[in-house]
Amino acid sequence: VSVRVAVDALGGDYGPRVAVEGAVRACRENDIHVVLVGPRDLISTELARTGGDGRITVVDAPDSVAMAEKVTRATLKKRSSIQVAIEQVRDGTADAFFSAGNTAACWAIAKLVLGTLEGVDRAALAAVMPNLSGHTVLLDVGANANCRARHLEEFAVMGSVYAELGLKIPNPRVGLLSVGEEETKGNELVKEVHEVLRASKLNFVGNVEGRDIFLGTVDVVVTDGFTGNVVLKASETLATSMMKLLKQELMRSWRTKIGALLSKPAFLAIKKRVDPDEHGGVPLLGINGACLIGHGKSDAYAINNGIQAAARFFTSGVNEGIVAALKMLTRGGGHHPATGTGTV
Amino acid sequence: VSVRVAVDALGGDYGPRVAVEGAVRACRENDIHVVLVGPRDLISTELARTGGDGRITVVDAPDSVAMAEKVTRATLKKRSSIQVAIEQVRDGTADAFFSAGNTAACWAIAKLVLGTLEGVDRAALAAVMPNLSGHTVLLDVGANANCRARHLEEFAVMGSVYAELGLKIPNPRVGLLSVGEEETKGNELVKEVHEVLRASKLNFVGNVEGRDIFLGTVDVVVTDGFTGNVVLKASETLATSMMKLLKQELMRSWRTKIGALLSKPAFLAIKKRVDPDEHGGVPLLGINGACLIGHGKSDAYAINNGIQAAARFFTSGVNEGIVAALKMLTRGGGHHPATGTGTV
Numbered sequence: 001v002s003v004r005v006a007v008d009a010l011g012g013d014y015g016p017r018v019a020v021e022g023a024v025r026a027c028r029e030n031d032i033h034v035v036l037v038g039p040r041d042l043i044s045t046e047l048a049r050t051g052g053d054g055r056i057t058v059v060d061a062p063d064s065v066a067m068a069e070k071v072t073r074a075t076l077k078k079r080s081s082i083q084v085a086i087e088q089v090r091d092g093t094a095d096a097f098f099s100a101g102n103t104a105a106c107w108a109i110a111k112l113v114l115g116t117l118e119g120v121d122r123a124a125l126a127a128v129m130p131n132l133s134g135h136t137v138l139l140d141v142g143a144n145a146n147c148r149a150r151h152l153e154e155f156a157v158m159g160s161v162y163a164e165l166g167l168k169i170p171n172p173r174v175g176l177l178s179v180g181e182e183e184t185k186g187n188e189l190v191k192e193v194h195e196v197l198r199a200s201k202l203n204f205v206g207n208v209e210g211r212d213i214f215l216g217t218v219d220v221v222v223t224d225g226f227t228g229n230v231v232l233k234a235s236e237t238l239a240t241s242m243m244k245l246l247k248q249e250l251m252r253s254w255r256t257k258i259g260a261l262l263s264k265p266a267f268l269a270i271k272k273r274v275d276p277d278e279h280g281g282v283p284l285l286g287i288n289g290a291c292l293i294g295h296g297k298s299d300a301y302a303i304n305n306g307i308q309a310a311a312r313f314f315t316s317g318v319n320e321g322i323v324a325a326l327k328m329l330t331r332g333g334g335h336h337p338a339t340g341t342g343t344v
Numbered sequence: 345v346s347v348r349v350a351v352d353a354l355g356g357d358y359g360p361r362v363a364v365e366g367a368v369r370a371c372r373e374n375d376i377h378v379v380l381v382g383p384r385d386l387i388s389t390e391l392a393r394t395g396g397d398g399r400i401t402v403v404d405a406p407d408s409v410a411m412a413e414k415v416t417r418a419t420l421k422k423r424s425s426i427q428v429a430i431e432q433v434r435d436g437t438a439d440a441f442f443s444a445g446n447t448a449a450c451w452a453i454a455k456l457v458l459g460t461l462e463g464v465d466r467a468a469l470a471a472v473m474p475n476l477s478g479h480t481v482l483l484d485v486g487a488n489a490n491c492r493a494r495h496l497e498e499f500a501v502m503g504s505v506y507a508e509l510g511l512k513i514p515n516p517r518v519g520l521l522s523v524g525e526e527e528t529k530g531n532e533l534v535k536e537v538h539e540v541l542r543a544s545k546l547n548f549v550g551n552v553e554g555r556d557i558f559l560g561t562v563d564v565v566v567t568d569g570f571t572g573n574v575v576l577k578a579s580e581t582l583a584t585s586m587m588k589l590l591k592q593e594l595m596r597s598w599r600t601k602i603g604a605l606l607s608k609p610a611f612l613a614i615k616k617r618v619d620p621d622e623h624g625g626v627p628l629l630g631i632n633g634a635c636l637i638g639h640g641k642s643d644a645y646a647i648n649n650g651i652q653a654a655a656r657f658f659t660s661g662v663n664e665g666i667v668a669a670l671k672m673l674t675r676g677g678g679h680h681p682a683t684g685t686g687t688v
Contacts, residue, residue: 132585146531179573187490187570210577214585226531227571229523233554234575235582241476241558242586245617249610259606266593266600273589 002031002055003311006085006094009038009046010064011101012303013296019100020046022303027055029304032311035094037061037085059084065105067296074105075112082106086113089289096290096310098281100298106291107142107284114289117319119326122151123286124158124225125293127232128167130273131216137163137172138213139285141232144225152176152193152222153200157329158285159220160202161321166283166313172219175208177227189224197222200329243271280309286322290314346375346399347655350429350438353382353390354408355445356647357640363444364390366647371399373648376655379438381405381429403428403437409449411640418449419456426450430457433633440634440654442625444642450635451486451628458633461663463670466495467630468502468569469637471576472511474617475560481507481516482557483629485576488569496520496537496566497544501673502629503564504546505665510627510657511563519552519562521571533568541566544673587615624653630666634658 005026009019016038023034024047033055036043040060047056061084065074077083082105088094090113099106107125116123125142128135137159144151156174163172176197178190190207197204205218210231213221223231250260260267280302281292290313294306349370353363360382367378368391377399380387384404391400405428409418421427426449432438434457443450451469460467469486472479483503488495500518507516520541522534534551541548549562554575557565567575594604604611624646625636634657638650 132589177574179570210574210579211581213578214581223574226523227574230521230554230567230571231575231578234557234579235554237555237558238579238582239586242583242614245476245614246610249613250607252613253609256607256610259603259608259610262603263594263600263607264603265597266590266603269593269596270586270589 002033003096003314004033004035004094005096005098005307005310005314006035006037006059006088007303007307008081008085008097008099008101008106009036009043010081011099012294012298013067013100014299016042016046018298018300019303021050021300022298023056023307024050024053025300025304026307026311027053030308030311031055032307033057034307035059035085035088037088038064038081059088061085065102067102069102069105071104071108074102075108080109082109083113086110086289086291089291090114096292096314098292098294098303098306098310100281100294100296100303100306103293106293110284110287110289110291114287114291116286117288117326118323119329120154120158120286120322122147122154123284124155126159126162126282126285127228128282129213129232129235131214133216134169134219135167136213136216136218137167137220138228138232139220139222140225141228142225147189147224147226149189149192149196152189152224153196153329154286154326156193156197156200156202156204156220156222157325158322159222161325162283162285162318163219165316165318165321167219169219171203173205173217174202174220174222175205175212175218177210177213177221177223178207179209193222280305283313283318285318288319290319346377347440347658348377348379348438349440349442349651349654349658350379350381350403350432351647351651352425352429352441352443352445352450353380353387354425355443356638356642357411357444358643360386360390361393362642362644363647365394365644366642367400367651368394368397369644369648370651370655371397374652374655375399376651377401378651379403379429379432381432382408382425403432405429409446411446413446413449415448415452418446419452424453426453427457430454430633430635433635434458440636440658442636442638442647442650442654444625444638444640444647444650447637450637454628454631454633454635458631458635460630461632461670462667463673464498464502464630464666466491466498467628468499470503470506470626470629471572472626473557473576473579475558477560478513478563479511480557480560480562481511481564482572482576483564483566484569485572486569491533491568491570493533493536493540496533496568497540497673498630498670500537500541500544500546500548500564500566501669502666503566505669506627506629506662507563509660509662509665513563515547516563517549517561518546518564518566519549519556521554521557521565521567522551523553537566624649627657627662629662632663634663 124140126139468484470483636654
């Protein structure tokens with residue numbers, strides 16, 4: 001049976017044109033069933049243009065949530081494409097949700113409509129950061145500003161399960177973000193969480209520093225939503241600024257213009273390497289349903305990747321894995337129940 | 345009268361050879377008097393090699409602090425080049441201190457030897473980050489993990505004075521690092537500090553996000569030492585990784601190799617743009633003395649720049665400005681005493 005993904009047809013900077021095109025590609029290339037959610041007329045027009053696909057169904061949702069719209073306003077729109085698409089997952093008419101739209105709105109609506117997984121107190125937004133040898137999962141980046149130790153413990157478990165089942169990294173190395181590798185450094189929260197993670201069954205390698213996010217020394221970096229959000233936004237902007245600066249400098253003379261032309265394959269390779277579109281989307285971890293969010297600048301290719309990633313997230317069993325791992329934590333105080341050493 | 349700078353001759357990855365060469369350059373080019381501190385024999389040999397300069401004096405300090413040495417160990421070495429060089433400032437035999445050595449050790453020793461400025465509860469390490477149009481001062485990046493509102497208020501004042509007098513940015517715009525521009529977002533500390541800064545006489549533009557560090561939308565970004573340190577280390581590593589990745593990709597084929605050769609002026613321009621060596625060094629703000637720290641990878645050119653920057657820091661009156669600005673804060677609760685509205 002093929003996976004059914006509910007897609008927010010209005011999500012992303014390029015609107016329904018690319019969302020519909022991406023959906024059609026996902027159906028054709030991967031035998032995914034897509035439920036396109038948005039204004040019916042708009043979607044029909046786009047479907048007619050691309051030729052459509054028998055695996056696509058349309059669900060009408062007249063309202064849209066703007067990319068910069070405030071969450072408090074977005075959650076009031078009960079017939080928005082985001083809300084109605086997420087309801088498909090709740091009602092069992094879809095297995096997963098994908099949007100390239102307003103991340104904060106998707107997150108808030110997903111929490112309201114689907115709730116959190118059993119045992120999850122705080123859902124997390126995970127970012128998948130490129131490093132020299134692969135990817136590092138950084139979480140939480142979702143602006144969960146005031147985190148307690150229990151929340152970071154959950155983030156560690158969810159990040160580890162996602163890295164293992166979602167990204168196929170065996171026995172993922174988990175690091176706790178701090179300001180020094182010595183255990184004595186870091187703030188009070190870090191010290192508390194360090195002890196908890198050391199006693200857990202996770203492959204906890206200890207505290208890591210900001211640089212480790214991009215070095216590939218660990219697979220999962222755990223931090224509070226404030227620090228994670230700041231680091232993510234700073235990194236995204238730095239990378240973009242550097243590429244912009246390079247372009248400016250390359251356009252200064254004929255020599256460098258020709259150099260740029262010849263160097264193009266290298267620039268494209270790097271773009272592909274650091275491009276979030278290649279990866280497909282970031283998951284809302286801890287939500288009771290498979291929800292993936294793509295980059296706002298997603299083109300049809302990226303939307304297709306995102307829909308595939310949402311389907312994979314569903315079949316990979318990340319959510320079931322999170323529930324099982326958290327159950328072990330609460331039952332065994334970090335020990336596997338089978339060892340008999342856990343306190344029940 | 346020319347400024348006298350005490351230079352840690354052992355600081356930096358390249359040892360006394362480049363430190364001495366940089367010192368000689370600083371004397372010749374800018375009429376600075378340098379007190380070179382380190383093992384006398386070693387310094388004499390290097391001075392003989394470069395020809396020396398009449399404006400250089402040597403003070404013997406037999407011990408060295410390694411780049412990765414723990415602060416607790418480094419502070420025990422009472423005859424280290426760092427300790428003895430900072431003592432020159434304390435004893436009035438030098439006006440400023442410069443080292444390209446172990447930043448954490450310099451900081452700890454400076455606090456022990458010189459203490460903090462009047463009114464400063466917590467000294468801060470400021471980073472000067474390149475952005476598309478100039479530089480942004482980010483502080484604290486010094487791993488002051490547990491900050492209170494009063495500390496961030498001090499950071500804001502010190503960063504603003506440094507930007508204005510040290511970097512010659514008129515009326516610097518100060519932003520508070522948070523996870524959203526809306527005042528309601530951010531953690532408890534941010535909310536508290538936001539109110540304090542809004543009531544101050546600083547040019548406070550409100551909360552900013554991680555991206556603003558590299559956008560040039562503000563001149564000073566204030567944050568706690570945990571977040572600042574993580575962002576700084578992540579950014580440095582991301583920038584280095586991207587350049588490394590680009591180099592790898594450019595070496596893959598003859599076409600891109602020739603492209604790289606032709607593009608070289610652009611790469612050099614970017615390197616210069618983001619290179620900390622160009623800037624000279626980062627100040628230890630709030631320390632009762634002019635102390636600047638250069639990058640470990642400083643060559644003679646960078647050491648020369650750093651020594652000049654230390655001299656400029658001394659003459660620019662940043663420290664006097666900080667003391668005056670903090671006095672206004674405590675006296676007037678954010679109001680200038682002349683307005684008569686302050687509570688004494």
